[in-house]
Amino acid sequence: MSSSPYSCCCCWVKILLSLVVLVTWGCLEGANGASSTVKVSNISKIEGAMNFHLYYGQTFKVIKNVVDGKSYLLIQNNSRMATRTKYCTSRIKSFVIPLSNFSADTYFFPVSFFELLGMLESMKGITSDSVASECALKLYERGETEMINRSDPRLFAQFSAHFVSDTDQTQACNFANFAPFGEDYPLQRAEWIKFLGVFANLESRANQVYGTVRDNYLCQAKVAANKTRTFKPIVAWMEYYNGIWSFTKETYKLKYVEDAGGENIDNSINKITYNVSNADDLDELHAILCTVDVVIDETYTLDPAEYNQSTFLQNVNVEDNSCFAFLTNQSLWRYDKRVQNSTALDWFDGAVSQPQLVLADLIEAIFPTGNYTTKYFRNIAKGERIISIGANMCDRDISIPMEPTILACQ
Ligand SMILES: *[C@@H]1O[C@H](CO)[C@@H](O)[C@H](O)[C@H]1NC(C)=O
Ligand SMILES: *[C@@H]1O[C@H](CO)[C@@H](O)[C@H](O)[C@H]1NC(C)=O
Ligand SMILES: *[C@@H]1O[C@H](CO)[C@@H](O)[C@H](O)[C@H]1NC(C)=O
């Protein structure tokens, strides 16, 4: 699969040896904290994310992806190693940093991480204009970003790195896998900003953004924990596909509910799928829905603008819905509020880098104040419509890093 123009039997020995040296060196650096030449603010330490590790040397850094076992050797452009060393094997790739430009596989990629770091203008190539970022669309409209055919990996050689989230494709030497979606919890996903920061020597910015996002998230979770009454409201994430309803098993969604002060439907119910053409299944689904206070309908649709409460009821196919508290109380939500051209949901972009906003949305859904405008969730029980993202909505200076939105929290 991976092309390996630099590998041969003797190179392998060299590569393995140097990696051992690099990683050992990196570990020592890590253990001692900052060395004399690398300032602490230029080092990112991973707190919660499980799927990548960082090691620092004097003139290089190593990112190790724990899931696919691949390592990226990032070499400072002003070091001698930068001109001498180049790796491209199935396990080790090298990059010269700071990157002067890069491309991203925007077919599926959360570009909001680049915006928070202030790197968006260096994103010179994209693979799709189906992007949920106003400002990325604006750069493309202005001709500052080029569209590249993703079926031909060679076309990306013109960029210093090509970032991909969908790793099911042929990878050239400068491809780097960005995998926040593999983490279990919302804050772990957000911490992947440190992965991208490392490529641009933007560790201090990455640390700062992650720190504020984390503190705001934890503060809101603490306040939400206090809102609980006798019983926690029950929240169900559910999805209809091919005649079948199922409840989510995704850990990060369940975690959001817990942190927002709600309760997930029981695991025993969770496991089961419900075929709406089967009368017994339908009865069971009906009974479960009678116990739920808040529903998040995750059903995929080609046209989010047209999906409303009637669509949900049609899919549920229950005649008598008088016991559905989430309807009486108008708490039926979808996460497709911000969408670009019906295809790209900001739920898979901005919501990944700023989980504190998702948590705030969910707290409003569970404990409504009527005082807070949700960002990613819309309440279809109240007829709330989608917001269509367009380049004309980019109203900030793109050359300056985007600030995370920090919500009032005591
Ligand atoms: C290294 O990167 C910095 C920042 O992009 C740039 O200013 C500098 O000219 C580069 N140095 C070399 C030797 O390429
Ligand atoms: C992209 O490349 C593939 C394979 O090279 C080709 O079949 C396809 O037509 C190209 N698409 C566009 C839009 O150029
Ligand atoms: C990206 O940066 C590299 C290295 O500085 C340069 O050679 C290349 O021309 C740049 N590519 C684009 C598309 O700007």
Ligand SMILES: *[C@@H]1O[C@H](CO)[C@@H](O)[C@H](O)[C@H]1NC(C)=O
């Ligand atoms: C290290 O961080 C400091 C402070 O944020 C910054 O001024 C400096 O340019 C950084 N150095 C490198 C090599 O990235």
Ligand SMILES: *[C@@H]1O[C@H](CO)[C@@H](O)[C@H](O)[C@H]1NC(C)=O
């Ligand atoms: C939780 O509620 C208690 C009693 O109402 C109060 O004393 C405490 O300060 C609250 N804690 C937070 C974090 O809001």
Ligand SMILES: *[C@@H]1O[C@H](CO)[C@@H](O)[C@H](O)[C@H]1NC(C)=O
């Ligand atoms: C759902 O049930 C109907 C009727 O029993 C059956 O024909 C259909 O294949 C089932 N669907 C799935 C996906 O199992």
Ligand SMILES: *[C@@H]1O[C@H](CO)[C@@H](O)[C@H](O)[C@H]1NC(C)=O
């Ligand atoms: C949902 O949309 C359909 C088609 O646009 C419309 O006929 C229906 O009245 C809408 N239902 C609600 C509850 O808004």
Ligand SMILES: *[C@@H]1O[C@H](CO)[C@@H](O)[C@H](O)[C@H]1NC(C)=O
């Ligand atoms: C509706 O919500 C309110 C508070 O938000 C709660 O007190 C009430 O019990 C709910 N009603 C139903 C039918 O669940």
Ligand SMILES: *[C@@H]1O[C@H](CO)[C@@H](O)[C@H](O)[C@H]1NC(C)=O
């Ligand atoms: C929206 O997507 C469709 C097909 O997916 C495409 O033909 C159309 O040009 C896109 N419109 C905009 C404004 O991007």
Ligand SMILES: *[C@@H]1O[C@H](CO)[C@@H](O)[C@H](O)[C@H]1NC(C)=O
């Ligand atoms: C709404 O916000 C205002 C001002 O921030 C506050 O005074 C009021 O108590 C809030 N209302 C509710 C229901 O939370």
